[in-house]
Amino acid sequence: MEDVLVRVIDKPQLKDPVLVEGLPGVGNVGKLAADYLRDQVKAVPLASVYSKFLPPQVYVSEEGIIRLVSQELTYRRATKAGERDLIILGGDYQGISPEGQYELTHQVLAFCAGLGVREVYTLAGFAQGHVVEQPKVLGAATSAARVEAMKKFGVVFSRNDPGGGLIGASGLFLGLGRTFQMEGVCLMGETSGYFVDPRSAEAVLKVLTQVLGLSIDFSDLEAKAKEIDRIAQKIHDAEQRPSESSRETPREDLGYIG
């Protein structure tokens, strides 16, 4: 079989579309943000990406129906002046090997280049190792001009962070994007790195929507963030009372959000 199978669902003519990438990763920040954006702007299916570089796995819905793991491209046309045509990449997994990361990223970029994409925004979490009450959004970009442009939206470019660079899809979409003459920016929401973080996703999305001139409703994402806060507080409380039954510690609930 082909290493990467891009199954085209729709063939729209798009006008200078921008690609927004948000795959699972640190704090699931990128995926939470991309999926939320997709739902809020009512993006519609563009293509499904299957690959031998994803796990050999199907998910089963509550109704018992299987679905092969994939990355999913959706799109949404600009609805008014100031907006841009959007392509959004979400999915179940990043590629599960270094080679797979490269191959998947390359093929998705090649497909998007064919649709006219010249600009990429990648969304990710930046693990701080401690709880962050007010997550800042860190940035990295393909050019000095883009760095300056992002600073105006409050994006922080730190001399030291991220020190070791970016590993995974969010960096690779920018790095390989250069081989397609694409420019781009990575927006990284600060997060503890210990659980899924809708608040960090919200911080990232607030920057992105300003940059793209979009206006969306954040109330569902805020509700998710509060639910996580509540669960985290319960865990914290439970850990303060070690003598009680562990039955009350709802740690597993954290995996459900997302």
Added chain:
Amino acid sequence: MEDVLVRVIDKPQLKDPVLVEGLPGVGNVGKLAADYLRDQVKAVPLASVYSKFLPPQVYVSEEGIIRLVSQELTYRRATKAGERDLIILGGDYQGISPEGQYELTHQVLAFCAGLGVREVYTLAGFAQGHVVEQPKVLGAATSAARVEAMKKFGVVFSRNDPGGGLIGASGLFLGLGRTFQMEGVCLMGETSGYFVDPRSAEAVLKVLTQVLGLSIDFSDLEAKAKEIDRIAQKIHDAEQRPSESSRETPREDLGYIG
């Protein structure tokens, strides 16, 4: 060499054949069921599948004759009204890497598509982590219509199981089968997950044979199930008497069944 080598043994004309997959996995349920079905319906060799994605290994028979590890396709024509032409896939191993799983599954499906297969049944075990006296058969399918159809045969579609989806060949044959326009069902027999489980295989086969309108004799499989029960009981008894010699604990016998 080719990644996957399908060595064709016979070239039958089949009429709307259904593919039944049962490879090694949890409790060896799928393989036990598929091999038993093959023997009972006297399916004959169709093709051998060799691959660099299987271990570099040969088995040696009691007579000293080697055999390269493989997956084996057999077939059996309908013998009366209400039956279907069958293709059965068994084998020594699933692919030994994620990439290998995809490649082997794709190639077997491509071969079967060439023979007219449009429907796939995959057989597997579902590990419950505890002994199951009366194993239920859980299901997952490619469409709501198939889910409903299977419920009539007593297949259980649980809202929560399998929670993480299906990993391995049984899921992948359905997921990749969709790219060949095949519909399908996965039948999962409940099992402890601790040893090979002919009783779970029997539960799965009882559903499958009803669905396919086949009538087979289950007595050999029941005999195997009783032998496992007997061994499990001996182990249990031995563990209740820790002071005795471990020499009597026939734990290794369990690997022999199957």
Added chain:
Amino acid sequence: MEDVLVRVIDKPQLKDPVLVEGLPGVGNVGKLAADYLRDQVKAVPLASVYSKFLPPQVYVSEEGIIRLVSQELTYRRATKAGERDLIILGGDYQGISPEGQYELTHQVLAFCAGLGVREVYTLAGFAQGHVVEQPKVLGAATSAARVEAMKKFGVVFSRNDPGGGLIGASGLFLGLGRTFQMEGVCLMGETSGYFVDPRSAEAVLKVLTQVLGLSIDFSDLEAKAKEIDRIAQKIHDAEQRPSESSRETPREDLGYIG
């Protein structure tokens, strides 16, 4: 680069040549035997096999000259009636992944098939887990006729050994050899599995040379075997006197033989 690079050194016309394989493995028995046979019959270079499925490594000679790790094919024509033209495969490593094992074996077999090889003898060690004073030679073969033929040379075909089959090149050359219409035999010398074993290699070679109608001098191999015995005895003695300085324990010397 090509996955496997067969660099041809000589292009002899050979008459019904037999391939003898002996690569590193258990007790290094196969490699010791194949290299000794090559030296005794004065086989000359036929081809070097380089591959990305071997380690990225060069060896450095005592003179400081590098050599890329490889597998080496040599050949030797029959010198009198009753002998056969020989191709001998030795080398530094087996393939370092399952896929690499398949690919290397396939390519070497394809090259040998082009030279007319229809028969393969693979040489290996069989780990018994304890010291074996008089190593027997166990066998496995591609047909019942070959099993019978080998029994006449004292080869033991055990109902239970090797129980899990053969893993690695010695099995794969027979298994994949079948896809080239080659017949073959694996000769396995019993060995402890704890160190290199020239005595086991000698046992294997004595069978092989009888089968192939060759007459060679075993005195160098016997000298090596005695040297191993001497070192093993010293280790054994040293372990009986734990109070002495470990400086005297020449365990590392064992790696040198071979």
Added chain:
Amino acid sequence: MEDVLVRVIDKPQLKDPVLVEGLPGVGNVGKLAADYLRDQVKAVPLASVYSKFLPPQVYVSEEGIIRLVSQELTYRRATKAGERDLIILGGDYQGISPEGQYELTHQVLAFCAGLGVREVYTLAGFAQGHVVEQPKVLGAATSAARVEAMKKFGVVFSRNDPGGGLIGASGLFLGLGRTFQMEGVCLMGETSGYFVDPRSAEAVLKVLTQVLGLSIDFSDLEAKAKEIDRIAQKIHDAEQRPSESSRETPREDLGYIG
């Protein structure tokens, strides 16, 4: 995507150029030496090498600008009689799998062969496991003539070192270079193996520049070596005073040099 992507930046006509390789490895000796040479002779960009066999990673500069990890080829023409045209290979990583090592090395060699390279010098560290005050330079070469030539420059060819051969790019560039009819030498600076070692890099470069008839200034490299000495001394002192605060131990500083 292609396994290895050589993005050509300049297309110079070079006259019998020599390739100098120095990638990350033991003590980072090879990379330190190659990068220092590049800076001192003011080599200019020739080609960037990207590959799925490098990590899926981008680095971020202090200004926030991303750069995909790569290997970098630079070149510098001879500036006077006695000098040679130079091609220098540096980079962020060696290939991250055995297969990747072979593929990257092969492709870089193929590109360099196209530019007329027939001679390769590889630079590396040789881990001694203890601090080496006056590092010697060990050698390995593709021919006896080159061994003799190198001895005149003080290169040590030891009967026993390196015992297990050379693993990684420095060996492979010579080993695979032979398949391109290239001759070559590996120069290995003795180093402890515990931290980056500019002093060892200097020893290697002093030999290399003499061999190539180059004259460069070593003062910056010596300054780096002294900085490492100073840090190593501080660590040593701190470890002699275990009762003090660990806050003063600047072990992490060591990673910064390089």
